[in-house]
Amino acid sequence: MPPVANIAISILFDGLAYAMFLFIVSVGLSVTMGLMGFVNLAHGAFAMAGGYVVVSLTRTLGIDFIPSLIIAAVLVGAVSVVFERGLYRQLYKATDLEQVLLTIGLAFMAIATATYFYGPIPKSVPLPTWLQGDVNLGFRAFPTYRAFLIVLGVFLIAVLWYAFEKTNIGAKIRAAVDNRRMAESVGINVDLLFTLTFAVGSGLAALGGGLAIQLFGLSPSFAVLYLVLFLIVVAVGGLGSLKGTLLAALVLGVFDTAGKYLFAEAGGFFIYAMTVIVLLIKPAGFYGRE
Amino acid sequence: MAASDPTPMRERAAEYLLRRHRFRAYEALPWLIAIAAFFVFPDRMTFGSQVLIMIMFALSLDLILGYAGIVTLGHAAFFGVGAYVVGLGAARLGYTEPISGLVAAALISALVGFITGWFLLRYRGLTLLMLTLATAIMFQEAGNLRSDISGGYDGLPGLVFQPLLGKFEYDLYGHTNYVYALVVLAVMFYFVRRITYSPFGQALTGIRENVRRMHAIGSPVHLRLVTVYTIAAGIAGVAGALFTQTNAYVTLTVFDFENSAKVMVMLILGGTGRLYGAFAGAAVYMLLEDHLSKLSPTFWQFGIGLLLVLAVLFARRGILGLFEDASAYIAKKRSKP
Amino acid sequence: MTAALEVKDLNRSFGALSVTRDVNLALERGARHALIGPNGAGKTTLINLITGALKPNSGSVLLNGEDITAIGQADRARRGLARTFQINQLFRGLTVLENLCMTIGERDGHCNNLWRSAGARRVVIDEALDHLQSLRLVDDALKLVRELPYGRQRLVEIAIALAQRPRVLLLDEPAAGVPSSESHLILDVVAALDPEIAVLIIEHDMDVVFRFAKEITVLVQGAVFTKGTPKEIQANADVRAVYLGEESGLGGTRHG
Numbered sequence: 001m002p003p004v005a006n007i008a009i010s011i012l013f014d015g016l017a018y019a020m021f022l023f024i025v026s027v028g029l030s031v032t033m034g035l036m037g038f039v040n041l042a043h044g045a046f047a048m049a050g051g052y053v054v055v056s057l058t059r060t061l062g063i064d065f066i067p068s069l070i071i072a073a074v075l076v077g078a079v080s081v082v083f084e085r086g087l088y089r090q091l092y093k094a095t096d097l098e099q100v101l102l103t104i105g106l107a108f109m110a111i112a113t114a115t116y117f118y119g120p121i122p123k124s125v126p127l128p129t130w131l132q133g134d135v136n137l138g139f140r141a142f143p144t145y146r147a148f149l150i151v152l153g154v155f156l157i158a159v160l161w162y163a164f165e166k167t168n169i170g171a172k173i174r175a176a177v178d179n180r181r182m183a184e185s186v187g188i189n190v191d192l193l194f195t196l197t198f199a200v201g202s203g204l205a206a207l208g209g210g211l212a213i214q215l216f217g218l219s220p221s222f223a224v225l226y227l228v229l230f231l232i233v234v235a236v237g238g239l240g241s242l243k244g245t246l247l248a249a250l251v252l253g254v255f256d257t258a259g260k261y262l263f264a265e266a267g268g269f270f271i272y273a274m275t276v277i278v279l280l281i282k283p284a285g286f287y288g289r290e
Numbered sequence: 291m292a293a294s295d296p297t298p299m300r301e302r303a304a305e306y307l308l309r310r311h312r313f314r315a316y317e318a319l320p321w322l323i324a325i326a327a328f329f330v331f332p333d334r335m336t337f338g339s340q341v342l343i344m345i346m347f348a349l350s351l352d353l354i355l356g357y358a359g360i361v362t363l364g365h366a367a368f369f370g371v372g373a374y375v376v377g378l379g380a381a382r383l384g385y386t387e388p389i390s391g392l393v394a395a396a397l398i399s400a401l402v403g404f405i406t407g408w409f410l411l412r413y414r415g416l417t418l419l420m421l422t423l424a425t426a427i428m429f430q431e432a433g434n435l436r437s438d439i440s441g442g443y444d445g446l447p448g449l450v451f452q453p454l455l456g457k458f459e460y461d462l463y464g465h466t467n468y469v470y471a472l473v474v475l476a477v478m479f480y481f482v483r484r485i486t487y488s489p490f491g492q493a494l495t496g497i498r499e500n501v502r503r504m505h506a507i508g509s510p511v512h513l514r515l516v517t518v519y520t521i522a523a524g525i526a527g528v529a530g531a532l533f534t535q536t537n538a539y540v541t542l543t544v545f546d547f548e549n550s551a552k553v554m555v556m557l558i559l560g561g562t563g564r565l566y567g568a569f570a571g572a573a574v575y576m577l578l579e580d581h582l583s584k585l586s587p588t589f590w591q592f593g594i595g596l597l598l599v600l601a602v603l604f605a606r607r608g609i610l611g612l613f614e615d616a617s618a619y620i621a622k623k624r625s626k627p
Numbered sequence: 628m629t630a631a632l633e634v635k636d637l638n639r640s641f642g643a644l645s646v647t648r649d650v651n652l653a654l655e656r657g658a659r660h661a662l663i664g665p666n667g668a669g670k671t672t673l674i675n676l677i678t679g680a681l682k683p684n685s686g687s688v689l690l691n692g693e694d695i696t697a698i699g700q701a702d703r704a705r706r707g708l709a710r711t712f713q714i715n716q717l718f719r720g721l722t723v724l725e726n727l728c729m730t731i732g733e734r735d736g737h738c739n740n741l742w743r744s745a746g747a748r749r750v751v752i753d754e755a756l757d758h759l760q761s762l763r764l765v766d767d768a769l770k771l772v773r774e775l776p777y778g779r780q781r782l783v784e785i786a787i788a789l790a791q792r793p794r795v796l797l798l799d800e801p802a803a804g805v806p807s808s809e810s811h812l813i814l815d816v817v818a819a820l821d822p823e824i825a826v827l828i829i830e831h832d833m834d835v836v837f838r839f840a841k842e843i844t845v846l847v848q849g850a851v852f853t854k855g856t857p858k859e860i861q862a863n864a865d866v867r868a869v870y871l872g873e874e875s876g877l878g879g880t881r882h883g
Contacts, residue, residue, distance in 0.1 A: 039416060090603065096415055097361045098602050101558055104551055105598030112592030228423060228547065235420040269431035272424045279424075280409055283417045296765040303724050303768035304752045311744040489729075489745045493738040496729050499718035506678065506716065507791055508704030509733045517741075 009140065011258045017146035019253025020153025021215065025208035025226075026233040027160065027245050028201015034177040034240015035194050038088060039096055041103035043205055044227035045110035050076045050206020051218040052114055055123045065128055069210045077203025084198045089191075107223050114220035122217035125210075145214055152211075156204075157246060164242050173197060177240035178289070232275050238288025247286055311487035320569045324472055328465075336464035339536045341576045342471040343529050346478055348557045348568035350525035355554070356563030357486060358518050359498030360411070363419050364426030365526060366549035367406070368399045370542075371429065372527025374440065375399070377540040381446045382439065388451045388535050392474065395531035396524040403523020404516060411515040423547065430545035445541030449534065467536040474532060478525050483565060485521065494518055495563070555594065558601055561608025570609045629692035631656045631825035632677070632708075632795045637686035639676055646672045647683070648850040654795065654825040661840035662829045665869070669849040670829045671713055674797050677827075678710050679703045690795065705734070709793035711784045713800045713829075719773040723764060723783055726772060727755035730790040758790045762816055778809040785816055796820070798828040802835070814839075837861065845869075 029043045050072045057068035083106070091099050131148055134141040164170040176183040176190045184190055212218065212226075233252055237244030252271065259270050279285070327338055347369055354360045372395035379385040379394065410421045433440035440446070453459045458466045485491050493514055496504050504511050534540040543549070552575075560571020575594075582590040605612050632654040639647040646669045654660050662670050675681040677688055679700035687696040695703050718726050731751050732738045746752070759765045762782045767775055772783060781801060788796055801817055802810040814835055820826060830836050836843065837857045845852040845860065847869055853860070860866055 033416065037415070039419065087599070087603075094602075095361075096419065097355070098606070100361060100363070100419070101554070101598050102602040104555075105595040105602070108595030108598070109592050110595075112588050112590075112595065115588045115591070224547065228427065231416075231420055232424070235416055239416070265437075266431075266435050269428060269435050272428040272431060275424045276421060276428065279413075279417055279421050283413050296760055299765050299768065300756050300760070303756060303765070304749070306769055307724065307728065307746040307752050308749065310746050484744075485741050487744045487746070488741050489732040489737040489743070489748075490739065490741040492725065492729050492745045493733060495721060496718050496733075499720050500716050502680075502712075503716040503718065503787070504733075505680070505700040506704055506710055506712075507730045507733050507787065508701045509738065510701055514738070521741075 006140075007261065011261050012254065013142055013150075014146060014261075015254030015257035016250075017149045017153075017253075018215070018257055019249045020149050021208055021212055022229060022233050022253055023153060023246055023249035024156060024211065025205045026230045026237075026249060027242065028197065028204045029230055030234045030237060030245045031173065031177070031197050031240055031242075032194065032201050033234060035173070035180070035190070035197060036092055037239075038092060039099040039103065040088075041100060041227060041231075042083075042106040042110065042223075043103075043202075043230060044225075045107045045223040046076055046080055046202040047205040047209035047212070047226070047230075048110060048114060048218070048220065048223040049079075050209035051213050051222065052118055052123075052209075053206065054125060054210035054213065055118070055218065058125050059123075065125060065131070068125075069207055072210050073203040073207040076206035077199040080202030081195060081199050084195055088198070107227070111220045111223050114223075118220070120219060122219040123213065124217060125213045127214060149211060149215075160242060169193070169196070232271070234285075236275060236278050236285050238285030241285070241287035244285055244287030317566075320566060321476070328468060328472075332465070333463060335468040336536075337576075337580060339464055339467045339471040339532075341573055342468070342475050343532050343536065344553070344556060344572040344576055345569050346471075346475050346532070347526055347529040347553050348560070348572045349479065349482055349565070350522040350529065351553050351557050352562060352565065352568050353482060353485065353494075353518055353522040353525070355557060356567065357491060357498060358494040358515060360515065360519070361419060362422040363547065363550050363554075364422030364424075365522075365553055366545055366547070367422075367426035367429050368403055368523040368526035369530035369533070369549065369553075370426070370545040371402050371523075372396070372399045372530030373534045373540045373544045374433070374530075375527065376451075376531040377446045377449060377534045378439070380449045380451060381441070386449075386451045388454055388470075391451070391535070392528055392531050395527045399527020399530070400520050400524030402527075404520040407516045407519035407523070411512060411519060423550075426545055426547070426550060430542050433542045433545070440542060441540075443542050445539060447539050449538045449540075451535055451538070464536070471532055471536065474528065478528060479565075481521075482525070485518075486565060490514070490517070498563075555598060557608075559597065559608055561610035564608075564610055567608050567610050574609065630654060630689070631658065631691060632827070633689040633692075634673075634677060635687045635689070637673070637676055637688070638684045639672060639681060640684060646849045647676060648848075650686070650846070650849075650851055652827075652844060652851070654827055656794075656825055657822050658825040658827075659839055659841045660825075660827045661836045661843045662827060662846060663831075663833075663836060663843060664846035664852070667848075668846040670846055671799055672849075673846065674710060674799055674827075674829070677797060678708060704791065707792070707794035708797070709788040709791040709795070710797040711788050711799055711801055713803055715777075715780050715784055717772045717780060717783055717787070720771060722769050722771055723759065723775070724752070724755055724768040726783060726787060727758055727790050728752060730787050731755055734791055755790065758786050761789075762786050778805040778812070781805055781813055782816065785813070789820075793824060795825045795827070798826065798830075800829050800831065802830070802832070 025047050029040060032038060032040065053072035053075055054068045057063045057071060058065055087102065091102055127145065131145050133144055135144045135147050164174065172183070172188050172193055176188055176193055180190055209222070229252065233245060233248045237248035255274065256271050259266060324342070328335065331338065351365050354362065375395040375398050376391040379391055385391065406425055410418060410425070413421060434442055454466060454470055460466050493509055496509065497511055497514060501511060530544060556571040556575045557568055558571065559575055560569065561567030579590060582593060601608065630653040634650055634652040637647055637650040650673060662673065664670055672681065676683050679698070683696065687694055689695065690703065690706055690708055695706065718729065728745065728751055731754055737748065737751065756765060756768065759768055762785065764779065764782055764786060767779060772780060775783070785801060798817065802813045805813060817828065818839060828839065840857055842854065843857055843860045844854040845866055852869065853863060853866060
């Protein structure tokens with residue numbers, strides 16, 4: 001295989017794996033922001049929390065990686081309901097600024113708590129043997145873990161797409177994102193719907209956080225470091241749009257990976273420049289309502 | 291009621307507006323404290339100058355956030371541009387005269403504010419938050435891209451500036467820097483105070499209170515916002531330039547999201563839209579940080595997070611707002627024993 | 628004579644829904660024109676199109692003969708087009724007096740001044756107080772708008788529009804949300820408006836409409852259903868059928 005093609009395939013493959021991570025974490029943020037217009041800068045903290053739960057379960061309790069991921073998602077999703085009911089709820093009608101401040105405050109507290117219990121040094125997780133090494137797809141070998149990430153991502157996209165487009169609850173969510181007042185007037189309980197999507201979104205973020213450990217390592221600053229990327233995915237994709245979030249995650253994942261392979265120095269510059277250009281042209285993102 | 295003569299009430303109302311912008315005695319307090327600090331803590335003047343610089347930075351944010359109601363997550367962009375104007379000037383061009391350096395920093399940051407503001411300020415909400423955030427990071431990444439020029443995250447160390455006005459050398463204790471920063475802050479404060487009490491400043495509060503109504507009464511809202519954004523960017527640039535000059539050092543971390551968030555937190559803690567909120571907030575924040583982060587940076591970070599949450603839930607008008615509420619409460623108690 | 632305000636073949640749709648269809652409307656100087664129609668007829672949309680808060684898909688808006696379709700909301704306001712909102716749009720955290728001073732400041736371009744103090748112009752303050760006095764709001768001058776009862780806030784809404792010194796004034800249900808015991812105060816103010824100003828009013832109370840208006844346009848599903856004098860509209864059986872039939876008998880007869 002010519003080296004150029006080899007690099008291109010590597011970029012696409014790694015980019016795709018990265019995009020799946022971005023999608024899994026961001027999709028919940030997008031839907032909850034679309035539903036309530038709530039600016040949630042603590043979303044990265046839920047992802048981080050998920051990561052640390054996985055670290056504790058695997059390292060301390062010796063539970064396998066996959067069950068740990070599931071437990072972390074369920075646990076964080078459940079705990080997030082407490083935050084939603086206790087804190088977020090009071091600020092739905094507040095200004096952007098107040099929402100920004102509250103959630104930055106929560107993110108800071110989360111980072112400090114994680115530093116206190118786990119220290120500032122990045123953590124790793126033990127992977128089961130079947131996720132280690134490479135998998136040979138005939139023409140080339142790929143890292144198994146990233147292949148797993150892509151398969152899992154595609155599976156989750158299918159499940160979410162089905163839930164969003166084909167189920168009763170999904171239809172209600174779409175209606176409420178589209179026009180909240182109208183949805184309420186036909187008897188949809190938007191508050192309850194929001195709590196539900198918030199819990200699922202935070203659970204998915206936690207899952208993403210657990211999955212990310214192998215890719216980037218996990219340190220407390222994860223909560224803020226990747227938050228900017230999640231927010232970009234949400235804003236560029238368009239609030240509350242599954243399709244938009246996926247597209248934005250793919251574009252960002254592949255471009256960022258290409259940037260790192262080809263112009264390591266330029267690094268993030270192109271990503272942010274692209275974000276600014278997209279938002280200047282389409283302020284509501286790819287699939288947002290203008 | 292309708293028959294009563296409106297003249298006395300008219301006079302009272304007119305007097306209120308006619309006198310409102312006059313200086314009051316209590317406004318001397320922060321300056322007296324700053325001067326007293328110089329004599330009481332002569333060995334803490336390096337820290338003192340940093341407090342004054344952060345006050346200036348928070349003051350510039352107050353113009354756009356507190357008065358015009360623009361929420362930005364990228365105000366550090368202008369602080370950083372100002373910091374690098376004098377930093378690069380000294381390190382790469384050998385230009386080391388401090389005061390003209392400040393002026394250059396102000397002009398260039400203001401220009402950057404004007405250009406970015408022209409495009410960004412058409413938007414609100416999440417889009418604006420993301421655009422301001424991404425713009426600040428773009429500067430950082432651009433600096434990283436050309437770290438041969440910017441010095442990257444290792445920074446531009448060991449900068450040397452000419453003595454102030456050609457006369458005053460920088461002493462080990464930072465006394466010159468402190469006086470320098472205090473004088474510049476006083477000048478900037480005077481500017482900001484004039485603006486907030488001007489008809490233009492009133493129009494900014496109008497935009498904050500109700501932008502739809504501003505359009506309806508014929509206000510050129512975009513022009514007003516770009517104007518104030520440009521001015522605030524210039525002042526933030528001066529703060530950044532002072533930061534580089536007093537530390538003789540600058541790195542790309544000045545563009546960090548944390549820096550934008552920190553100045554916002556200071557302003558919120560002090561109270562927005564009230565001039566002295568920046569003073570109270572920045573001073574209290576810096577003092578707490580100085581003490582608590584020495585004890586435990588982790589607890590400090592947790593504390594500041596908790597403080598933010600509590601401020602949003604219970605004290606939305608900041609420290610000065612709490613003072614006002616408290617004094618109103620005491621006055622009420624006294625009036626009916 | 629050129630009309631103070633003219634609307635020609637105005638169209639606007641939101642997606643598949645046409646909310647304004649081929650609307651034509653003309654207000655002479657000093658006109659007293661009422662716009663009526665059932666809920667959802669597109670009355671407020673029409674006002675938003677006239678003021679420039681919304682852009683039309685086609686058609687034009689002329690102010691004193693000048694085509695203003697392409698220019699922005701604020702420029703239209705500076706050319707003498709003022710409006711009130713169906714739901715108060717006020718500077719709630721500022722005093723009533725400041726609400727007025729700001730309006731005058733923007734009208735006369737003082738707000739371009741960054742240096743001189745806002746309080747330094749006694750003329751502006753006096754004019755603001757004059758407007759307040761004419762609406763008997765002087766006692767509330769130093770209160771924050773959000774501290775006022777809703778009815779008095781509605782008066783501030785009108786005071787702001789008048790402080791713009793408009794040539795054309797669009798009133799979107801000026802008495803909406805005000806208890807009927809207080810609404811006469813607002814309607815007295817409307818009745819006493821400067822006869823030079825062309826006024827377009829949206830109002831549901833037919834008593835008010837028939838007493839105030841010299842011309843009436845009936846809007847149904849975004850299109851002009853009919854127009855005429857109050858007498859003609861009152862006598863029009865079709866209007867009764869589509870609109871007035873919903874009311875408890877034709878207005879104007881109740882209070883004589």
